[in-house]
Amino acid sequence: MKTTMLFSIAGIAVFFIGLYCLMAYRHLLKKIIAVNVMGTGVFLFIVSIAARANILQPDPVPHAMVLTGIVVTVSATAFGLALFKRIYYETGKPYLDNEDK
Amino acid sequence: MPLADQWMVWSIIIPLIGAAIFFLLKERHHTIIVIISLLTLLSTAGLAFNVWKTGSQFHYAGGWQPPLGIVLYADGMSILMMLMTALVGLSISLYALRYFSDKRSLKFFLPLWFFLWASLNALFLSGDIFNIYVTLELLSLSAVALVTVSSQQDTSQRRDAVFAGMRYLLISMIGSLCYLLGVALLYAGYGVLDLKLLSEVIAPSPSVFAAITFITIGLLIKTALFPLHFWLPPAHANAPAPVSAVLSGLVVKASFYLLVRLWFGVFSFALSSESGLFFGLLGASGILWGSFFALRQKTIKMLIAYSTVAQIGYMFLLFPLAADMPSLWGAMAMNAGIYHLISHAFAKSSLFLCSGNIILAFGHNRIDGIGGIAKHYPLTFSALGLSGLGIIGLPISGGFIAKWQFLTASIGSGQWWWAVIIITGSLMAAVYIYIIWSRIFAPLENDIVLNPVPKSMEILALFLSLISIFMGLTAEPVLQMLHIGRHF
Incomplete structure (x- = not known):
């Protein structure tokens, strides 16, 4: 029981670490990675609740949720990278603030 | 199951099939676009007719019942949202055919737009918190991708669109992940995802309040409520006009719809005068902030986008006023909020389509250089006038009914301070709409050559603005529809 709790707390902690990085860094690649870290935190949390009731017979529904979440995050990341590439190609800078032209 | 029972499924599947087809098609096929749009409208209308006749309806996807299966649920509120989407959607589809002059943009626009339509319908019908996440x-x-669809000619505009899209993507990912974390917390507590089952077992506890907080923040980010609105104006203003119309008219409404659905259903135990006040204060700040910045804009699209921030604020006044729902004033505020949402959708999408016409005609949308519209584009001019009435909330428009009910509810329930905000906001709206109106009567500047605007684009803008006015005349059936089967 205690290990799954630890995973749950770790998941939420990872989520907030990702959120912090997303706001703290200007580099777009770092921002995209930060979003992925946030997602991983949520997924870790969801996986940990699957084992909560009975560690030998985990609940399959959270697994299905995580799989769906991963698919969504992968596609969002791919799209984010494509946008990043376009921004870098157009401005030569990997940043969002376009004041310095 | 007979075919008619499956209108719900058709309303999601038809636009999805359409999107897939448009990915494969090389040439633009106007008839296919019109057929798919009409079929989606038809399936929505069929579903609306069924709900009107027999009350709210369930559909168990694949025949699996909850808790394992996913349930689709249609009641009056979801039907109104879907009808609104279908009417705006049909106009957008037809408008885009003319607006995107180069084949490449249209090729990207069409599949994304029909994906968006399908996901809107699916969202309005979802009866399951995880399915809502999906x-x-x-x-x-699809909304972010649509923002970045822009014509190839204008490099600086294309660049702004990509920047706005990136910002929009990151912010909406934060929103989605917050929402998902909330869902996970709820699942950890109760082991169900179905809204109806959840509302039976949910009880106040620290983890439930944490879940409500995450879900609410996630949805507020996506609705762009002040102070989480900063991403909206650049995204909505830099997108192509039909996309702006979809984003301002429909997309921000979807997450607001979810907030209403959840807070007045599953989370209703958490809805108190304090939480209502929280939403109300943010809404009121949004009204003042958005209107103030709308006054200072130099281009029409930016002005309309800031006006959206303000108009979103009005919808959130629903929470403090309707917090004690059984009462007469609460029910009236609920009507006002939903009515405002719908009439704003028509008025705002019409305004954005007008801005598209203006861009096509003048090659820009700076407010100080649009003289001559009244004389040369009378249809766009009328559309601007009528949808402006709706945004300000002057009598005979749908916006008037909504604001009048908001005012009555706030004074009736003794919360007069919201009435002050509503009136101030309306006055400011009158000023920023007047800023546009005052310029369109100006004579055409001498050296400007106007481009022709296809009649259909002007008629579609006028069509949407006429609906927003028409809503001021037929409130009764709409409000009756809203109250069909609302039990969570």
């Missing part, structure tokens, strides 16, 4: 993500991804 539809939210589909909606956000």
Whole structure:
């Protein structure tokens, strides 16, 4: 029981670490990675609740949720990278603030 | 199951099939676009007719019942949202055919737009918190991609669109992940995802309040409520006009719809005068902030986008006023909020389509250089006038009914301070709409050559603005529809 709790707390902690990085860094690649870290935190949390009731017979529904979440995050990341590439190609800078032209 | 029972499924599947077809098609096929749009409208209308006749309806996807299966649920509120989407959607589809002059943009626009339509319908019908997450993500991804669809000619505009899209993507990912974390917390507590089952077992506890907080923040980010609105104006103003119309008219409404659905259903135990006040204060700040910045804009699209921030604020006044729902004033505020949402959708999408016409005609949308519209584009001019009435909320428009009910509810329930905000906001709206109106009467500047605007684009803008006015005349059936089967 205690290990799954630890995973749950770790998941939420990872989520907030990702959120912090997303706001703290200007580099777009770092921002995209930060979003992925946030997602991983949520997924870790969801996986940990699957084992909560009975560690030998985990609940399959959270697994299905995580799989769906991963698919969504992968596609969002791919799209984010494509946008990043376009921004870098157009401005030569990997940043969002376009004041310095 | 007979075919008519499956209108719900058709309303999601038809636009999805359409999107897939448009990915494969090389040439633009106007008839296919019109057919798919009409079929989606038809399936929505069929579903609306069924709900009107027999009350709210369930559909168990694949025949699996909850808790394992996913349930689709249609009641009066979801039907109104879907009808609104279908009417705006049909106009957008037809408008885009003319607006995107180069084949390449249209090729990207069409599949994304029909994906977005399908995910909106799926979102309005979802009866399951995880399924809502999936539809939210589909909606956000197609919306972000649509922002970045722009014509190739104008490099600086294309660049702004890519920047706005990137910002929009990151912010909406934060929103989605917050929402998902909330869902996970709820699942950890109760082991169900179905809204109806959840509302039976949910009880106040620290983890439930944490879940409500995450879900609410996630949805507020996506609705762009002040102070989480900063991403909206650049995204909505830099997108192509039909996309702006969809984003301002429909997409921000979807997450607001979810907030209403959840807070007045599953989370209703958490709805108190304090939480209502929280939403109300943010809404009121949004009204003042958005209107103030709308006054200072130099281009029409930016002005309309800031006006959206303000108009979103009005919808949130629903929470403090309707917090004690059984009362007469609460019910009236609920009507006002939903009515405002719908009439704003028509008025705002019409305004954005007008801005598209202006861009096509003048090659820009700076407010100080649009003289001559009244004389040369009378249809666009009328559309600007009528939808402006709706945004300000002057009598005979749908916006008037909504604001009048808001005012009555706030004074009736003794919360007069919201009435002050509503009136101030309306006055400011009158000023920023007047800024546009005052310029369109100006004579055409001498050296400007106007481009022709296809009649159909002007007629579609006028069509939507006429609906927003028409809503001021037929409130009764709409409000009756809203109250069909609302039990969570």
